[in-house]
Amino acid sequence: MDTTNESLTTPQSTTDELKIKIIGVGGAGTNAVDGLVLDDFGGTGNVQLAAINTDAQALAHSRVAEKLVIGRSVTRGLGAGGEIEIGKKAAEADRDAIAALVGEMDLIILVVGLGGGTGSAVASIVAEVAAKTQALVLAFATLPFSFEGSRRKHIAEESIGELRQLVHGLIPLPNDILLQEGEEDTSVLNAFAVADRWIGRGVNSLCAMLLKTGLINQDISSIRSVFRDRGGRTIFGTGAASGGDYVSDALEDLFICPLLHMGDRPAQLDRILVNIVGGTDLAIARVNEVMSLLSKRFNSRDDIVFGAVIDESRSASLEICVLGKAGIEGSPPARRSAPAADPSVVPLEGLNLQPEIAQDDRPPRPVHQSKLRESKKNPEVDQEEFLFVDDNVQRGYFDKTDRNLYNDEDLDVPTFMRRGIKIKIKSS
Amino acid sequence: MSESRVVGAVEIGTSKVVVLLGEIIGDEGLNIIGHSIGSSIGVKKGVIQDLSAASDCVHAAIMKAEKNAQSRIDEVYLAQTGSHLMGNFNVGTTNVSSSDNIVRGIDINQAKEDAKRRKLPPNRTYIHHIQNPFALDGQPVDNPLSREGRQLQVGYWSVHGESAKVSDSIRVIRGIDLDVSDMIISSIASGAVLLEDAEKDNGALVIDIGGGTTDYVLYREGYIVKTGVVPVGGDHITNDLSIGLRLGRKSAEEFKIEHGRAYYDSADRDVKVWLYGDLTIGDREYPLAAITKIIDARVSEIFAIIKEQLENAELYNPADIACGVVLTGGSSQLTGIEESVRRNLGLEARVFDGPLDVAAELRHPGYSTALGLLHYALTGQEDRQKSAKPASILRKLTGLLNFD
Numbered sequence: 001m002d003t004t005n006e007s008l009t010t011p012q013s014t015t016d017e018l019k020i021k022i023i024g025v026g027g028a029g030t031n032a033v034d035g036l037v038l039d040d041f042g043g044t045g046n047v048q049l050a051a052i053n054t055d056a057q058a059l060a061h062s063r064v065a066e067k068l069v070i071g072r073s074v075t076r077g078l079g080a081g082g083e084i085e086i087g088k089k090a091a092e093a094d095r096d097a098i099a100a101l102v103g104e105m106d107l108i109i110l111v112v113g114l115g116g117g118t119g120s121a122v123a124s125i126v127a128e129v130a131a132k133t134q135a136l137v138l139a140f141a142t143l144p145f146s147f148e149g150s151r152r153k154h155i156a157e158e159s160i161g162e163l164r165q166l167v168h169g170l171i172p173l174p175n176d177i178l179l180q181e182g183e184e185d186t187s188v189l190n191a192f193a194v195a196d197r198w199i200g201r202g203v204n205s206l207c208a209m210l211l212k213t214g215l216i217n218q219d220i221s222s223i224r225s226v227f228r229d230r231g232g233r234t235i236f237g238t239g240a241a242s243g244g245d246y247v248s249d250a251l252e253d254l255f256i257c258p259l260l261h262m263g264d265r266p267a268q269l270d271r272i273l274v275n276i277v278g279g280t281d282l283a284i285a286r287v288n289e290v291m292s293l294l295s296k297r298f299n300s301r302d303d304i305v306f307g308a309v310i311d312e313s314r315s316a317s318l319e320i321c322v323l324g325k326a327g328i329e330g331s332p333p334a335r336r337s338a339p340a341a342d343p344s345v346v347p348l349e350g351l352n353l354q355p356e357i358a359q360d361d362r363p364p365r366p367v368h369q370s371k372l373r374e375s376k377k378n379p380e381v382d383q384e385e386f387l388f389v390d391d392n393v394q395r396g397y398f399d400k401t402d403r404n405l406y407n408d409e410d411l412d413v414p415t416f417m418r419r420g421i422k423i424k425i426k427s428s
Numbered sequence: 429m430s431e432s433r434v435v436g437a438v439e440i441g442t443s444k445v446v447v448l449l450g451e452i453i454g455d456e457g458l459n460i461i462g463h464s465i466g467s468s469i470g471v472k473k474g475v476i477q478d479l480s481a482a483s484d485c486v487h488a489a490i491m492k493a494e495k496n497a498q499s500r501i502d503e504v505y506l507a508q509t510g511s512h513l514m515g516n517f518n519v520g521t522t523n524v525s526s527s528d529n530i531v532r533g534i535d536i537n538q539a540k541e542d543a544k545r546r547k548l549p550p551n552r553t554y555i556h557h558i559q560n561p562f563a564l565d566g567q568p569v570d571n572p573l574s575r576e577g578r579q580l581q582v583g584y585w586s587v588h589g590e591s592a593k594v595s596d597s598i599r600v601i602r603g604i605d606l607d608v609s610d611m612i613i614s615s616i617a618s619g620a621v622l623l624e625d626a627e628k629d630n631g632a633l634v635i636d637i638g639g640g641t642t643d644y645v646l647y648r649e650g651y652i653v654k655t656g657v658v659p660v661g662g663d664h665i666t667n668d669l670s671i672g673l674r675l676g677r678k679s680a681e682e683f684k685i686e687h688g689r690a691y692y693d694s695a696d697r698d699v700k701v702w703l704y705g706d707l708t709i710g711d712r713e714y715p716l717a718a719i720t721k722i723i724d725a726r727v728s729e730i731f732a733i734i735k736e737q738l739e740n741a742e743l744y745n746p747a748d749i750a751c752g753v754v755l756t757g758g759s760s761q762l763t764g765i766e767e768s769v770r771r772n773l774g775l776e777a778r779v780f781d782g783p784l785d786v787a788a789e790l791r792h793p794g795y796s797t798a799l800g801l802l803h804y805a806l807t808g809q810e811d812r813q814k815s816a817k818p819a820s821i822l823r824k825l826t827g828l829l830n831f832d
Contacts, residue, residue, distance in 0.1 A: 180672070256674045397667045397677065398472065404511065404659050406733065411660050414668035415725040423672045423718045 028113020
C-alpha cells in the first residue's frame, strides 16, 4: 500500500502557487460545486473546480470546467440509480481517470451528498485516491433528511463512517439541522440549496484564509496542523453579520449556528481553526476580542489557529468560520489509508474521545497568543472538569446511553428535527 | 393480631428518587409515616447508567425518609421502568380433565401454567404475569371453577426485563443492606392508585410521563391488558429545547417550566418571551412559537407511539377506553397536556391530582408510582388484577448478585 500519506505535516509543494481543487462527487455534490460562488478566487487559477458523476446527462448540464463521467462500462452513463453497488463498480472501473483528475494538489475539498448511489460509493474511492497524494483532503458531506427514509439514512451512515477514516477532515451537514437556518417557510427544495450555501461559506472561508493576505496570515501548513490526522470528528460553524454592532452580532450568529448544536457534538475539541473575514475598518483590537472570546467559548485546550483576512470590498461586516477537530482515533499508520474494514464499527454517533493526543509535534503557534494563554491557566485540568466549567457546552445529553431506536428512528434526536419542523428563534 | 412492619416504596426515577415509608399494621391498613424526594444522578431514560452515583442518591433519599419517619425500613418495594421492559400476551390452554367436564382447580392451574411456560432468552427475567379473563369453550368467564366445558383458556400479559438492568436496581437497594420484597413496574403501580375500580372496568389508559420514560397501562373490563414503556420523557423535551433554541440545559428547563405548552397555537407566533426577564446582559427574546412547536412535536410523538402500540395490539378502540386517559408523572404538569392527548389519541384526558386519602403534600403526580407501590405492599398480589408473581424471580436475581 502507499506510505506517502504519512508525510502530510511537511508540505512539499515548493512552488509559490497554491493549488486547491474542489471536487463535486455525484449528483448533489456536482450541483453544490456548480452553484459555488467563489468570491474572487475563480480568476486566480489557484482554485479549480471539478465534478465526477455516473450520470453523463446530469454532468453535461454542469458549468464546472473539469468533468469526469465514470463507469460508462457499468452504467452506460445513465447514473447509479441509487444503487450503491453500481456506484462502487463504476468508480472501481475508472480509478485511473479519478487519479488523473485528482492530480497533485495542496488542498482537495470533496463535496458530496450522501444517501444516494453515486456520491455515497464514489466519494470514498476518490478520497482513497486523493489519500495517496500529498494533498490535504477535506470533505463536506450532506446527510439526507430523516423523512427521505431509513434506506438513504443507512447508506449515508455507512458511507460517512468509511469516508471519515480516509480524509483529514469530514464535515457532516445533516439536512435536518440545516433546515433550521433560513426563513420559516423554507421548502425542501430550498433546503437543498441551503446546504449548498453552507458549503459555499466554508469553502470560501478556507480559500480566503489561504489566498488572501490579511491581518493574521495563515498558510496551508497551519491548516495541515489542525487536520494532521485522518479520521476523528470535525465540527464546522459559521456566523456573519454586517452593520450596527457587527462584531457582537457575528459572534452571536456563530454561537447559534445549528451545526454547533448537534446532539452528538464533542465536548472537547482538540484543535480549532478560526478564520475571520472583515472589511477594511476591522481593527486589530476587535480581532483580539473575537479571538479571546472564541477560545474561551470552545474550550480548546491547546491548539487554536487563528486567521484574520481583510476583504477590501467589505466594510462594517464580519464573517467567522470555525473548523474544529476532535476525537482522533490513534489507529496504526499502516491501516490509515485502508478503507474501514467494516463500516458498521465506525458508527455515526458515539465518538471515542481520546484526550491523550500526542502533544509533541505542535503546529506553528498563532501570531497572537497572549490572550489565549490567559484563558487556560490550568492546562492539566481533565476533561470531566471542563464539562462543568461551561454550561453552554451543549454536549448531547443522551450521548453515552443506548440508542433509542423506534421504527428506525432515534428517539433521542429531537422530534422537530426528524420531522423537518422549522424553528425560528430570532425574534424579529 | 396487629403486627406492624415498615415498608419502603422506592422509585429510582430519571430525575428524582422518591421514597415513601408506610407502616402496615396487620391486614388493617397503612399509614404513610415518612417521605423524601431526592435528585437522581446517574439514571437516564429510566435505566441506571452509573451505579455508584445512583446508589449514593438512593441511599441519601432512603436515610432522609427514615429520619423523617423516625423509623427503619423492613422491606423495600421497588419500581421498575426503562425501555428494556417488554411484554407479551400468552394464552394458556388445557382440556378439562374430569369426565363430567366440570372445571376443577387442577384444570385452572394447568391452564395458568401453560400460559406462563414461554421461555425467555437467558438474559431476560419475568417481572409480572398479569392474568386476564378465562374463557371456557371460547366464552369469557370470570371464574370457571365448577363450570362445565371442554376447553379452558386463560390469557396472561407477561412483562419481562433485562436481567442485568433489573439486578442493577436491586443491587442499589441491597447496597444499603435492605431487601427487595417485590418489584412492580411503574405503570402498574401508578394505575393502582390512580383509578377507581369502576374506571378499570369501563376501560382507562394511565400515562405516567416521567423524566426519562413514559409508562402506560391499559385497563379493560377490569384487567390490565397492556403495559408499555416509551423511553422518552421530560428530559427529551428539555434536550429538544436546548438544541432547538441553542440554550444550555438549565435555561431550556426553565423555559419549559415557565413558558412550555404541550401544543402549538398559531397565536404563539406573535408572543415573545424573555430568556431571563431581568434585563441582564445576554437576555434575549424568543418567539413563544419556537418553544411550543418543539414541545408539540415531542409530546405528540409520545402519544402517537402509544397509539400505534395499542393499535398494533388491536386494543385501540375509544369505546373500550370509556374513562379516557389519566395522566400522571412529573411531566404531566406541562400546560395543555390534556389538549395534546385529545388531539393525538382522540381520548378525553385529566391530570391526576392525587388520591384524597393522603396528605396534601403527597398529592403530587410525582408520588403516584410510590403510592402505588405501597398499595401493592398492602394488598399483595391478591389484587383484582390477579397479578401473579413468578415466585423465583427475586431469588433468581439475588443469585446474580455477588456481594462477598
